[in-house]
Amino acid sequence: MTDSNTHHAESRPATEPLDVAAVADLCGDIEANVADVIVGHDDAIEHVVTAILGRGHVLLEDVPGVGKTMLARSIATSVDCTFRRIQFTPDLLPADVTGVNVFNKQTREFEFQPGPVFGNIVLGDEINRAPPKTQSALLEAMEERQVTADGETRNLPDPFTVIATQNATEPNRTYDLPFAELDRFMKKLELGYPDPEAEAELLGRTVGHHPIESLEPVTDRETLVAARETVATVRVESPVREYATRLVGDTRDHAHIGVSPRGTIALLRAAQARAVVNGRDYVLPDDIQTEAPVVLPHRIRTTDRTRDGETIVANALERVPVE
Amino acid sequence: MSSPSDSHAGDRTVRLDLDAAVGPKTFRLLAIGCVLVLTASYVSVLYEVTRIVGGTRELLALVGAMFVAATVLAWAIRPRTATIGAIAAGVFGFAYYLEYTGVGVGIVRSAGGTILADTAALAAGLPLLRMVAADVWVLAFVPAPVFLSWYLAVRGRYALSIVPGGVALVFLVLTGDAGTVETLLGTLAAIGAVAFGDLEHRGGSVAHADLLAVLFALIVVLSLSATFVPAGPETTGQFAGSDPGTLEGTMDFASEQSGIGGPVDLSPEVRFTVESEQESYWRTGIYDRYTGDGWIRTGENIAYDGRIQGPPGEYDRVRQVVTAETALGVLPTAPQPLALEGEFTQHAEVSRHGQVHPESPILEGDQYAVESAVVDPSPDQLRAAGTDYPDAITDDFDYLQTPAGSSSEFEARAAEITADADTPYDKAVAIERHLRSSKGYSLDVERPDGDVAEAFLFEMDAGYCVYFATTMVQLLRTEDIPARYVTGYTSGQQVADDEYVVRGTDAHAWVEVYFPDHGWVAFEPTPGDSRDAVHSDRVEQAREDGSENVDTETSADEPVSEINETDTDVSEPDENDEPSADSGTDAENETEPADAEPDDTEPGPTADSSDDDTDGFWTQLRERLTVSRDTAALGLVTLVGLVAGAYRTGVTDRTRRELGLYWQRPRGDPDRDVERAYRRLEYVLARESRPRERSESARQYLDALASDSDATIDPRARTVVKRYEQAVYGGGIDRETADETVAVVDDLTRATIPVVGRRHR
Structure with a gap:
């Protein structure tokens, strides 16, 4: 793992946004590259890529061993970014995440020893196994994109994307993420098991030499930053905004707790990134519809056990008029 | 949530911004207008009645007076007082009517049930025109609803104000006098009054009016598809001659009315046979009230009680035995029947005018005997009879009635025809002679618009018995001679010394004139010769075609016309110069298309059958294309409703x-x-x-x-x-x-x- 650019706090770069078509091509390249390693999860790859472009964080919830870590790593490698991994355990402390000031005997000064959160792409593995205090250290970093240790605030590198995984199999030995903190993830994805063909392919590839070892970057960090600037310029016309509002409103009408305004913002951002991936500089309702099933459900609480967030969102998509 | 049209599409909606222009004031005017229309609807029905029986001016004056009174009193008296006043006026009016008709108010106490029964009979479809002294009845009827509804309308109580008007209209609908158009108009106006009144009170907007239009149209369509209006007299039963395309059907299409049709057909079938020592016309109906386009018998029939009053003077008793050869809706007798014998005579009825009628059609083979009083006064006796008519003849019956508004020309012509005559008898003969000589005989005539008698006298060149008889009666009445229109059959084919076979072709209408001390004497204004020709042609034709029921066992192979022409001066009842007549031209194509049926192929006196077909076709086409005013009005209402409905439901969009x-x-x-x-x-x-x-x-x-x-x-x-x-x-x-x-x-x-x-x- 490299930690070359974790030291200096980066100011917001005045990077010129790229052409939409160029970004779309870039995304295609990244996805193709990652797909060499991750087999059978093309949709998930695209979702992660759009999340990165849309300045969001991703929560992967799944059983162990379906390639969550591999996905995060291969994306990080493809875009030539630093990749950090934090394995959350019940005894992990906040300082283990953010970093600590260490006394340097030679300089007789305290030096900041950055924690693993200082990376472009940070994998928080099994985040629900750490106690809430530690969880919230990461989640604060996600929201603020900066870390405060001993009164000193340090910016996190740009881009900064957290891909957290959650283990859904051992509920009695985990600390469930608080609802408010779940909201900070732009998307919650479930990879699921690959289908038989994909799994056979996967086995073929990984026997002997793992393809991640030979994975080469297809772009660099600066280009990625520029691409993110491009996404920010994507046009969202009022009909689309209204559609998003209607959709979100519908979830509020039909659930105990519906999607928050933060969720709406996340939805539009994801849709912007999706539009760029599809080579458009404006958002269509279609983009909203593609993103809604991964952006909205984890922000919804129902009291009724027969319906979960996914059902609510699916119903809303079926019910809410597009225009 | 915003509606989908909030984006670009939203501002394209066109709004109807008439609310500013249509305020409560307009609605008030509309509501009042509707009340006026409702009033007009039933007053127009009554007006139509008075136009026939007289009293038009009185009716209009009364209605006007009621309007003035209601307007003046609108804020002066309280609704309760007004209601009581109106009811009192109604009661007073009917009391006067009862007094006038000689029934007497006292009867209300003693025979309240009968009065109720009569009212029920009226409400069950007895037309107003059959009422005795209908003019007085109308004047008694009209003030209460007019006053009350207008009084309430002026006070702004629209919903209440349509109640008296509505009751009046419904009553007239039940009597069958209000036609479809009046009923519809009245109903729509009533709804309109309530609706507009409501809009005024609640400050509704004109946008609601389109719903109203939809309702209107709905009512129109519903009322057209479901005929709740009893439509006047009941239609004919299924007995011989009831076919409306035939002369018999036109004349006797209902027992209390006799129409005047256009072109008619004749049925050559045998109706009945009569054994009688004396030849006679066989009378079946007497009518006194003339409406301008038909005849109505006033008054109700009473059950036959074994005896009918005979003529005032001398008479011979003639006994006849009548055998029905087919089902019959009438009881033909020689005038004037005195007594009936036969199985069903307990089911016979007698009209006020002295003619017997069957309660229900008699069947083929039924036989009855009649004793008739045949008067046979000489011309000199009739000349001497004078004009001292009994009050009963001049007042109780409509024997002197002419429709209001008969033209002065008609009177002038009547005076002209009878200029040389001094006595009623001479006048009658003069009129009879005039008609017989100046008009031709034809069954194929177009029914004229307006007053038939006037049209026949002035415009038409030919007609059939109905036209001749109608015109003669009206000419006589214009000269103040009591006369009435009678229908029945001519004597028919004589097959033995005392036996006559009477066919559908013998159907006839003629005239009876009243002479003091003698009673009713028959006159025959229809020219005999040409009628004979048409008649016998028709029967011969039917015989050749092999039609059934044309002959009895005795009548076959006998020539049909047994003309023993006498002078045409006095048409005595026993005169036998009238063989039946009437040819089979058929222009009643609505019901009988010109096909090859024997009944229809019989041409008129001049036309051959191919011409006839062509004529029939054009007539048919013309009838199809003719849009009556009623139809146009209904169409318009329906159209407006449809448009409003389309707007309402978004069809226009x-x-x-x-x-x-x-x-x-x-x-x-x-x-x-x-x-x-x-x-x-x-x-x-x-x-x-x-x-x-x-x-x-x-x-x-x-x-x-x-x-x-x-x-x-x-x-x-x-x-x-x-x-x-x-x-x-x-x-x-x-x-x-x-x-x-x-x-x-x-x-x-x-x-x-x-x-x-x-x-x-």
Whole structure:
């Protein structure tokens, strides 16, 4: 793992946004590259890529061993970014995440020893196994994109994307993420098991030499930053905004707790990134519809056990008029 | 949540902004207008009655007075007082009516049940025109509803004000006097009054009026499809001669009315046979009230009680035995019947005028004996009879009635014809002679508009017995001679010394004139010769054709016309110069198309059958194309309702969209144009496969169509969708692209027009 650019706090770069078509091509390249390693999860790859472009964080919830870590790593490698991994355990402390000031005997000064959160792409593995205090250290970093240790605030590198995984199999030995903190993830994805063909392919590839070892970057960090600037310029016309509002409103009408305004913002951002991936500089309702099933459900609480967030969102998509 | 039209499409809605122009004041005027129309609807029915029986001026004056009184008193007296006053006026009016008709008010106490029964009879479909002294009845009837409804309308109580008017109208509907148009108009006006009154009180807007129009139209359509209006007299039973296309059917189509038709047919079938030592016309009906287009018998029949009053003077008793050869709705007798014998005589009824009628049609083979009083005064005796008519004849009956508004020309002509005559008898003979000599005989005549008697006297060259008899009666009445219109059969074919066979062709109408001390004497204004010819031709024709029931065992092979022409001066009842007549021209094509049935092939005296067919065709066509005023009015109401309904249900919007589908007017804004173009495309696609789900985006819709239907989606459609997205979501589109897109959609939509589209593809 490299930690070359974790030291200096980066100011917001005045990077010129790229052409939409160029970004779309870039995304295609990244996805193709990652797909060499991750087999059978093309949709998930695209979702992660759009999340990165849309300045969001991703929560992967799944059983162990379906390639969550591999996905995060291969994306990080493809875009030539630093990749950090934090394995959350019940005894992990906040300082283990953010970093600590260490006394340097030679300089007789305290030096900041950055924690693993200082990376472009940070994998928080099994985040629900750490106690809430530690969880919230990461989640604060996600929201603020900066870390405060001993009164000193340090910016996190740009881009900064957290891909957290959650283990859904051992509920009695985990600390469930608080609802408010779940909201900070732009998307919650479930990879699921690959289908038989994909799994056979996967086995073929990984026997002997793992393809991640030979994975080469297809772009660099600066280009990625520029691409993110491009996404920010994507046009969202009022009909689309209204559609998003209607959709979100519908979830509020039909659930105990519906999607928050933060969720709406996340939805539009994801849709912007999706539009760029599809080579458009404006958002269509279609983009909203593609993103809604991964952006909205984890922000919804129902009291009724027969319906979960996914059902609510699916119903809303079926019910809410597009225009 | 915002509605979908909040985006671009929203500001295109056209709003009807008439609310400012239509305020409570307008609604008040409309409501009052509706009350007026309701009033007019039933007053017009009553007016029609008075036009026939007289009293038109009194009626209008009374209605006017009631309006004035109601307006003046509107704020002076309280509703309760007004109601009591109106009811009191009504009661007083009917008391006067009872007194006038000689029944007496006292009867109300002693025979309240009978009065109720009479009212019920009236409400069960007895037309007003059959009432004795209908003019007085009308004047008694009208003040209460007019006063009360107007009083309430002025006070703004519209819902209440339609109650008296509505009751009056419903009553007239039940009597069968109010026609469909009056009923409809009254009903609509009543609803309108309530609705507009409500709009006034609650400050409704004109936008609600379209719903009202829909309701109106609904009522019109409903009332046209469901005939709750009893439509006057009951229709004929299924007995011989009841066919409305025949002369018998026209004359006796209902037992208390006798119509005057247009062209008629004759049935050559044998109706009945009579054994009688004396030849006579066989009378079946007597009518006294003339409406201008038909005859009505006033008063109710009473059950036959074994004896009928005979004529005042000398008479011979003549006994006849009548055998029905087919089912009959009448009881033919020689005038004047005195007594009946036979099984069913306990079911016979006697009219006020002295003619017997069967309660229900008698059957084939039924036989009855009649004793009749035959008066046979000499001309000198009749000349000497004078004019000292009993009050009963002049007052109780309508034997002197003429419709109001008969022209002075008619009176002048009557005076002219009878100028040389001094006595009623001479006048009658003069009129009879005039008619017989100046008019021809034809069954094929167009029914004139307006007063039949006047039209026949002044305009027509020919007619049949109904026209002659009607005109003669009216001429006599104009000269103050009591006369009445009678129907029945001529003596028929004499097959033995004392036996006569009477056929449908013998149906006839003639005249009876009253002479003091002698009673009713028959006159025959119809020229005999030409009637004979037509009659016998018809029977011979039927015999040749082998039609059934043309002959009895004894009548076959006998010549039908047994003309022993006597002088035409006095047509005595025993005069036998009137063999039956009437040819079978058929222009009543509505009911009887000109086909090859024996009944119909019989031509008129001059026409041959091919001409007849052509005539029939044109007549038919003309009748089809003629739109009566009523029909036009109903059509208009229905149309207005349909338009309002269409507006209400959005059909107009849809039609506009449909028309706009194939042609798009540039609106100046390219984004709008493209959006609109896409909508047209979507509309066409929806028609061809399925409409877009509301939750479906444009491209999803297109993809879904492409995948789940076998209809191939034109690749240009995808381009259109992209342009649409660009215009709506992508921040706009330039003019050139917009025009191009519109052109593409023009092509795509026009390709779907049935005939044109094929060429387009």
